[in-house]
Amino acid sequence: MGFEENLLFYLTFAAYGIASLLYISYVGTKNAVTAKVAFYIVVFGVVVNTAAMLLRGYIGGYVPLSNGYEFLLAFSWGIAFVYLVTEWKYKVPITGAFVIPIAWLLLAYVAILMPVEYKVARPLMPALQSNWLTYHVITAQFGYGAFAFSFGAGIMYLIKERAINLGIKSGLAAKLPSLETLDQLGYRLIAVGFPLLSLCIITGAIWAEYAWGRYWSWDPKETWSLITWLVYAVYLHARFTYGWRGKKAAILAIIGFIAVLFTFFGVNYFLSGLHSYA
């Protein structure tokens, strides 16, 4: 990777890192200016994140959504972007302390653990030359971004509820939004993520049909995306039929995102299949 690519990557990495720290300090101080500054740093992060992806596309000469490094850039972009939109709409800056660090950790993984051969722009192997792959990854990045947010909201819910049960009236828990708000936020984001995940699986199936003549072959990554889909389907049914709200819903949202992460990382590290190049 060239100097410019590295520069943009580390700027993105730094922006999400600083914004994470600011949001975490905001939990302590509740200083509105801190939250504002953090918000604009995330905006800056998304801008340089976009630039990093555009530059990769320009250097590689392909849509930059085809190897581990590019997926992670897209994933962190999705999380930060979804965060900005949600924050703009619902005005709950404190969630930044639980959501932006996820984007930062993904990039930390790239910076610290990812071998260089997974980072460089490489010409696309024939199977990856498909527009459906592009749609597949774009729907995944937005959907996963939404799920990351609902995961953050779920964690906050559990912290808040435990504090209430223990009768703690001060500290972190007191500063978190109401249980009601957290529960609704978690649901709203899953309502955005679930159709996107469905589209992601469908576009993946269409791509597989064109490339291999099989829209579904039960390869581990495919199967794990289905498992993720089933977890969120259970969440939605339990919510609307049995009124599962609050704690149970938060736990399901957390399990759902763990399944997302396993689909994304776990499959490549522990299991093998068609997706081994990604």
Place this chain on the structure above:
Amino acid sequence: MSKNKEDLDMLPEGAKQEQEPQTGFVDRLWNIFSSMKLGLFLLLVIAITSIAGTIIPQKRMPQDYGSLYPLYSALGLTDMYASWWFVTLLFLLAMNLFICSFNRMTPLWNLFAKPKAKVSEGYLTRLDHHLTHQSTKNQEGLCQQVKEDWQGRGYRVVEEKLDGKVFLHGDKGRYGIWGSFITHVSLLVILFGAVLGIYFGTEGRIAAEVGRTFSLHEVYELTPDEDFKVRVDDFKTIYRDDGSVDAWVSTLTVIDEGQEVLTEEIRVNHPLNYKGYKFYQSFYGSYIPLRVASPGSPEGVEVTVTERDFVPVPGTNLGVWVAQYIPDFDPNLGWVSKSPDPNNPRIIYVLYRGNQQIGIGAATIGEPEILVGGEGAVTFLDYKPYTGLSVRKDPGVGIVWLGCGLMILGLSLSFYVPHRRIWAIIEEKDGKGHFTMGGHAQKNKIAFVKEFEDIATPYARKAEGSGTS
């Protein structure tokens, strides 16, 4: 926080069908499958068992599983997703989806086409959003006002009169009612398409060298119901400047009843489709017939090998490793072809004595290569590249795509077209109109708070109990 029940539970009292207790076997089975609990249980079991199939490698040889093979085999874990118990789970889920959807159809239709306006006052005051209002107008005037007001906000208004009371029901986003129904039906459609593919689809593979014409019956493992032929006109690998592969391209001509019907280039992600049979660029290779001779057998023996095969020279400790075919050989470029065109075709081979590498050569096709001053000779007689094609027919695939489209439609309706309902009971008290109004939204309650406040504004300083649940 109030418990939130299913759509149908939110129907006004009396609108629900009283279920007679069923005793027959079929009825009891029907009731079991009508339950959402069963559906949720099945979803969870399918999710959890699916994990096993991602951890245990599927469809491998018995020896790959070692001593656990008998156990895995008995439990169907070596090809889990096709095992009888997993397929049964999917079948039970399909039954559950079908029966649940069937049961919901009539109430959903009634709600969509002819919603009941008559509700009890008690029902309205139990809703999250409600208010009572004493008007200065008479009943009729108030009624008119409420109707116009609601219609102006895009609500469909239904009116019923009974015992001097006027019942109004307004709703918005009524297409959203069908969202979850369509989503569930879409899953059934997808499963149906998959089953069609499994029972009526077929797939096979063939390695065909350039110039060969094969009929569908020659394709390994394919059980065709058509009888046309395919000729391989060309196969080439297209490289980029850096030596990486850009594409493998086969040119195929379909010959049906002796007529050439179409000629197409196929590559990965661009299959050819004729009469429901799709031809995919799947693999590639080459046949290299060669003659290897030695002082002990001057006639030599003919064998057919492929790239990266090893050929021992009989009666000696020499061996030839057939490395790679280069279409346009240039000594300065070595292993990299100058162009994809066969301007100077050579076969690069490596000579071994025992396991020592002792030489390397670039043989011209048809000319003998003398090895180590005559200890042996090898002649590459020809180079016949073949293209590896997967041939598939899947009559269910169109139905699967239809199901996917329905799923997106269903999810969009479900999540983005919230169904909102408002009721009003308007009475005459002392010559003045008086009403009780209530509202309910199944989804996106946050947005409905604002909506209901807007609706209530003309009639109240503030709506009572505008909390969400």
